[in-house]
Amino acid sequence: xxxxxxxxxxxxxxxxxxxxxxxxxxxxxxxxxxxxxxxxxxxxxxxxxxxxxxxxxxxxxxxxxxxxxxxxxxxxxxxxxxxxxxxxxxxxxxxxxxxxxxxxxxxxxxxxxxxxxxxxxxxxxxxxxxxxxxxxxxxxxxxxxxxxxxxxxxxxxxxxxxxxxxxxxxxxxxxxxxxxxxxxxxxxxxxxxxxxxxxxxxxxxxxxxxxxx
Numbered sequence: 773x774x775x776x777x778x779x780x781x782x783x784x785x786x787x788x789x790x791x792x793x794x795x796x797x798x799x800x801x802x803x804x805x806x807x808x809x810x811x812x813x814x815x816x817x818x819x820x821x822x823x824x825x826x827x828x829x830x831x832x833x834x835x836x837x838x839x840x841x842x843x844x845x846x847x848x849x850x851x852x853x854x855x856x857x858x859x860x861x862x863x864x865x866x867x868x869x870x871x872x873x874x875x876x877x878x879x880x881x882x883x884x885x886x887x888x889x890x891x892x893x894x895x896x897x898x899x900x901x902x903x904x905x906x907x908x909x910x911x912x913x914x915x916x917x918x919x920x921x922x923x924x925x926x927x928x929x930x931x932x933x934x935x936x937x938x939x940x941x942x943x944x945x946x947x948x949x950x951x952x953x954x955x956x957x958x959x960x961x962x963x964x965x966x967x968x969x970x971x972x973x974x975x976x977x978x979x980x981x982x983x984x985x
Contacts, residue, residue, distance in 0.1 A: 773876075773878060774878050775878055775899045775925075775947075776811075776838075776858045776860075776878040776879070776880050776899055776927065776947075776948075777899060777925060777927075777947035777948060778878075779811055779836045779857065779858060779878065780810045780811040780836050783808065783809055783810055783811045783948065783976065784937070784941050784948055784949065784975075784976065784978055785809055785937065785948060785949055785950070785951055785954070785975040785976065785978060786809070786811045786812070786813050786927060786929075786948055786949070786950040786951075787804050787809050787811075787812055787813065787950075787951065787952070787954055787955060787972070787975075788813050788815060788840060788929060788950045788951060788952050788955075789812060789813060789814050789815065789824075789952075789955060790815050790817055790818060790952075791814060791818060791820050791821060791824040792818055792820055793820055794820040794823035794824045794827055796824075796960070796963065797814075797820075797823075797824035797825075797827040797828050797831075798827050798828060798831040798832055799963070799965050800955075800960070800965065800968065801828040801831075801832040801835045801837065802832055802835075802965070803965040803966070803968040803969040803972065804835070804954070804968065804969070804972045805832060805834050805835050806969045806972070807954070807968070807969040807970065807971070807972025807973040807974075807975070807976060808972060808973055808975075808976030808977075809954070809972045809975060809976055810834060810835050810836050811836045811838070811858075811948070812828065812835050812836065812837045812838070813837075813838050813839070813840040813858075813860055813950060814828065814837060814838070814839055814840065814856075815839075815840040815841040816839055816840065816841045816842060816843075816847055816850075816851065817841050821839075822850055822851070822854045823854075825837060825839060825851065825854040825855060825856055826854040826855050828855075829854065829855025829856070829857075830855065836857050836858070837855065837856065837857060838851075838856050838857055838858035838859060838860060838877075839851030839854070839856040839858075839859055839860065840860040840861075840950075841860075841861070841862060842859045842860060842861045842868075842872070842879075843861060843862065843863075843868065844868065844871075845867060845868065845870075845871035848868070848871040848872055848875050849871070849875075852875050852876075852877060856877065857877055857878075858877055858878045858879060858880070859872050859875060859877060859878070859879040859880070860879070860880045860882070860901055860927075860929075860950075861879070861880070861881050861882050861901070862882040862901070862903050863881070863882045863883075863884075863888075863903075864881035864882060864883075864888075864892070868881070869881055869892075869895065869897070878899070879899075880899055880900055880901040880927055881897060881900055881901065882900070882901040882902075882903040883900045883901070883902060883903075883926075884902065884903060884904070884908040885908075886917060886920075886921070889917065889921055889924050890921070892924075893921065893923060893924060898923050898924055898925060899925055899927075899947070900924060900925070900926050900927070901926070901927050901928075901929055901950070902914060902926040902927065902928040902929070903928075903929050903930045904929075904930030904931060905928035905929055905930045905931055905932055905940070905949075906930060906931030906932065906936070907930060907931060908930075910928075910931075910936070911936070911939045911940055911943065914926060914928065914940070914943055914945060914946065915943055917945065918943065918944055918945045921945075922944075922945065924945060925945055925946070925947045926945055926946050926947065927946070927947060927948050927949060927950055928940050928946060928949050928950070929949065929950030929951070930950075932949045932950065932951045933951065933953050934951075934953050934974065934975065934978065937949050937951065937975070937978045938978050941978060951975070953971070953975070954968060954971035954972045954974070954975045955968060955971075956971070959971075
């Protein structure tokens with residue numbers, strides 16, 4: 773199966789989007805794509821999330837939109853039905869992993885320990901979300917995993933900022949990072965899509981010397 777890291781290999785950052793009003797979905801996605809961030813994760817945290825995902829899938833074909841905060845088999849089905857092209861979970865269970873596998877779209881199950889990484893590798897999964905990245909050990913922790921578990925590749929998410937992203941992207945076992953810094957609440961509240969586009973452009977330029985892609 774295609775990896776999430778292969779969907780938009782030129783994009784080093786995945787915007788992690790929480791959408792309260794589905795009417796904002798298309799202009800927000802267009803701003804992110806224009807700024808060079810086509811891989812967009814819409815988190816399933818609000819009542820508007822599925823409608824927003826569907827709107828982006830239908831209205832912004834140049835975006836590669838996926839669903840985040842997927843925590844159940846029902847959530848997998850709902851997200852794929854709404855047009856999600858990839859799935860991201862904060863953690864995983866056998867049942868959730870099975871549902872994501874059966875969905876037919878790429879997925880990133882969440883891990884925060886070496887044991888969870890090994891358990892996924894045993895199941896043939898080598899693309900993972902490292903969450904919550906900063907709280908779980910950050911760059912030093914991922915760097916320490918690269919030696920014994922070089923086959924695992926990660927998208928660190930959770931506390932990653934414009935300042936810390938380049939250090940993550942410099943690691944050989946990091947394919948991309950997830951973040952929200954290009955989506956400041958005041959810009960979203962004001963529907964300042966030009967500012968979002970500008971911040972996205974800055975995020976798209978963040979690449980470490982060795983990205984692992």
